Amino acid sequence: MTDSHARTPAIPGVLVDPLRNRGVAFTPEEREALGLTGRLPSGVLTLDRQAQRAYQQMQAQSSDLAKNVYLEQLHDRNETLYFKVLTEHLAELLPIVYDPTVGEAIEKYSHEYRRPRGIFLSVDRPDDMEKAFATLQLGPEDVDLIVCTDAEEILGIGDWGVNGIQISVGKLAVYTAAAGIDPRRVVPVSLDVGTDRASLQEDPLYLGNRHPRVRGADYDAFIEKYLETASSAFPDALLHFEDFGPSNARRILEQYGGRYRIFNDDMQGTGAITLAAALSAVKVSGVRMRDQKLVVFGAGTAGVGIADQLRDTMIRDGADAEHAAAQVWLVDKQGLLIGDMTGLRDFQQTYARDPAEVADWERRDGQVSLLETVRRVEPTILLGTSTAHGAFTREVVEAMSEGTERPIIFPISNPTSRIEAMPADVIAWSRGKALVATGIPVEPVEYDGLTYRIGQANNALLYPGLGLGTIVSGASQVTAGMLLAAARAVADQVDPSGPGASLLPPVDDLRESSAITATAVVEAALDDGVATSKPVDIEEAVRQAMWQPVYTDGAAA
Numbered sequence: 001m002t003d004s005h006a007r008t009p010a011i012p013g014v015l016v017d018p019l020r021n022r023g024v025a026f027t028p029e030e031r032e033a034l035g036l037t038g039r040l041p042s043g044v045l046t047l048d049r050q051a052q053r054a055y056q057q058m059q060a061q062s063s064d065l066a067k068n069v070y071l072e073q074l075h076d077r078n079e080t081l082y083f084k085v086l087t088e089h090l091a092e093l094l095p096i097v098y099d100p101t102v103g104e105a106i107e108k109y110s111h112e113y114r115r116p117r118g119i120f121l122s123v124d125r126p127d128d129m130e131k132a133f134a135t136l137q138l139g140p141e142d143v144d145l146i147v148c149t150d151a152e153e154i155l156g157i158g159d160w161g162v163n164g165i166q167i168s169v170g171k172l173a174v175y176t177a178a179a180g181i182d183p184r185r186v187v188p189v190s191l192d193v194g195t196d197r198a199s200l201q202e203d204p205l206y207l208g209n210r211h212p213r214v215r216g217a218d219y220d221a222f223i224e225k226y227l228e229t230a231s232s233a234f235p236d237a238l239l240h241f242e243d244f245g246p247s248n249a250r251r252i253l254e255q256y257g258g259r260y261r262i263f264n265d266d267m268q269g270t271g272a273i274t275l276a277a278a279l280s281a282v283k284v285s286g287v288r289m290r291d292q293k294l295v296v297f298g299a300g301t302a303g304v305g306i307a308d309q310l311r312d313t314m315i316r317d318g319a320d321a322e323h324a325a326a327q328v329w330l331v332d333k334q335g336l337l338i339g340d341m342t343g344l345r346d347f348q349q350t351y352a353r354d355p356a357e358v359a360d361w362e363r364r365d366g367q368v369s370l371l372e373t374v375r376r377v378e379p380t381i382l383l384g385t386s387t388a389h390g391a392f393t394r395e396v397v398e399a400m401s402e403g404t405e406r407p408i409i410f411p412i413s414n415p416t417s418r419i420e421a422m423p424a425d426v427i428a429w430s431r432g433k434a435l436v437a438t439g440i441p442v443e444p445v446e447y448d449g450l451t452y453r454i455g456q457a458n459n460a461l462l463y464p465g466l467g468l469g470t471i472v473s474g475a476s477q478v479t480a481g482m483l484l485a486a487a488r489a490v491a492d493q494v495d496p497s498g499p500g501a502s503l504l505p506p507v508d509d510l511r512e513s514s515a516i517t518a519t520a521v522v523e524a525a526l527d528d529g530v531a532t533s534k535p536v537d538i539e540e541a542v543r544q545a546m547w548q549p550v551y552t553d554g555a556a557a
Ligand SMILES: NC(=O)C1=CN([C@@H]2O[C@H](COP(=O)(O)OP(=O)(O)OC[C@H]3O[C@@H](n4cnc5c(N)ncnc54)[C@H](O)[C@@H]3O)[C@@H](O)[C@H]2O)C=CC1
Pocket: 153, 154, 155, 156, 157, 243, 245, 246, 265, 266, 270, 273, 297, 298, 299, 300, 301, 302, 303, 331, 332, 333, 334, 384, 385, 386, 387, 388, 412, 413, 414, 415, 418, 438, 439, 440, 457, 458, 459, 460
C-alpha cells in the first residue's frame, strides 16, 4: 500500500517557522545543515531580490484588503522578509497593514482567516491563561511587549470581538517597522470576552465567543488575571492596551497603572501625538498654550485623554489648574456636556460646564450643539474624536475661523469612513487658515496655489518611539514626563512655519523619528526615576536596540 505521506511529505519545520524561515534565501550549506536538501528550487535569492518579488506580488493584488491579506500571509511565512518589505515602503504600506485598511481586515477576519497569530484568551476559560502563555516556550526575560485588546471599540468601528486580534497584530507590526522592536520578543493577544454585535454572533464563520460581552465582576476578574499572568510570565514586558471601550480603558489604567507596566495607547499615545501636533500648530498661530481654548467633539477615551494632556500642558505653561480645566469644552451625543446632565461619565465631569454659564446659549431639542458651542466659545483648537463622519461642517469651520485667526482643527477619528471632515474641505472653508492634522493618512491638499501637507496625528507616529524608549530604559512605568518628552521630541522634528508645512514629521522618516523620540523618552525615564537601566550613551543604546530586517549569520540554525 502506498503511504500518502511518501508522496506529500510534511514541510520541514524551519520553512514554516516565520521567525527562522528564509525560503529560497537559504544557501546550499544551510539547506544541507537544516535538512532541506531537495526541498527548495536550486536558485538562491538575496533578501533584496526576495523583497522585490514580494513587493511585486503585493502590488498585483486587486484591493487594499487583498494587499493586507497577502502581507499577513507573508508575515506568517517569513517575518524578516515581511519587515524588509514593510520598512522599505513604510509610507505606502502603513495604510495597508494598519490604519485605515486594518479596520476592514478586522471586519472580515473570520472570513479571511488563514492561520492564527497571537494568543487567544477566552473569558469562558480563564484558567487556560498560564497554559496559553506557556505554549510560547519563552522565558521570563524573552518578551518586551504584549499588545492586548478586548476589541470593544476598535478604531471608530466599534465591537469586533475576537476579530480584534488584528489590531494587536497591526500595532505590533508598526512597533517593529517604525521603531525596530524585535518581532521575536512581542506577543499579540485577544481577550475574547464575547461580542454585542449580533451580526457576529449569528455569523456561522465567526471565530470568537458567541455570547454578549461579559461585564462587571467577571470581566474585572478576567482582566486582573490577565495582568497577573502576563506580568508574572514576562516581568519585563510593557503591557499595551488597545481599543478597549470607554468604560474600561481609563478605569484599567487608573486602577492598575501603579502596579503593572501598562500603556493605554488610545488615551496616552493619542494624547501625546495630538499634543505634538498642537505644539507645532501653536508655534504658527502664536497663541500661547496657556491661552488655548479647546472644544473636543467626542468625549470618549481618546477625546478626554487628549483633553487631559492639553490641559496639563496649559498648566505647565502658567495657567492655574482651575482655569486650564475651564478652557476645555466637551461635546458628545448629548451636545455640550453640562454639569446638571445625568449620565455623564466620571472622567467627563471635570470638564462639564456650569449650567449658569450656558443658560442663554441656544438649544435644540434641549441640547447645545457643536456649532453653538463653537460660536460662543471661539475655540482655538477643535478636536474630532467622535466617529461622526462629516460632523465638522462648513458652518462649524467657518464659525471657528471667524473666532480665531489660525484655527487648529484636528479631525482624528479613524478610519476614513469616520473622519469628521476631510482636510481639503477644512482648508477651503477656512480660506487656507486652518492648521490641520488627521488620524488617517491623507494626500497633500492644493488650495489657492499653495500645497498643504497634512500631518498624521495618529498614535502610530509616536507610540513606537515611546515603546522603544520604555524598553531601552527598562522603565517600570510610562510616566507623564515620558509622554511629554515623546510629544516634544516629535514636535521638534518639524519646522511648521513655512506656508502649508506639515505639523508632524512624515511617515517615510518614522524609523529615524522613533530613534529620536526613544532617546528623549529614555532621558525622561531617568529624570523621573523609573528607569532600571542607565545606558552610558543613550542614543547609541537606542540605535543598537533597533532590530533590522536582515538575515543574520547563524540565525538560520
Ligand atoms: N488618531 C488617533 O491616533 C486615534 C484616533 N482615535 C479615533 O477616535 C475615535 C474615538 O475613539 P475612542 O475615543 O476610542 O472611542 P470612544 O467610544 O471611547 O469615544 C467616542 C465618543 O464619541 C461619542 N460620539 C459618538 N457619536 C457621536 C456623535 N454623533 N456626536 C458626538 N459624539 C459622538 C461617543 O458617545 C463617545 O463618547 C475613533 O474614530 C478612533 O479611531 C482613537 C485613538 C487614536
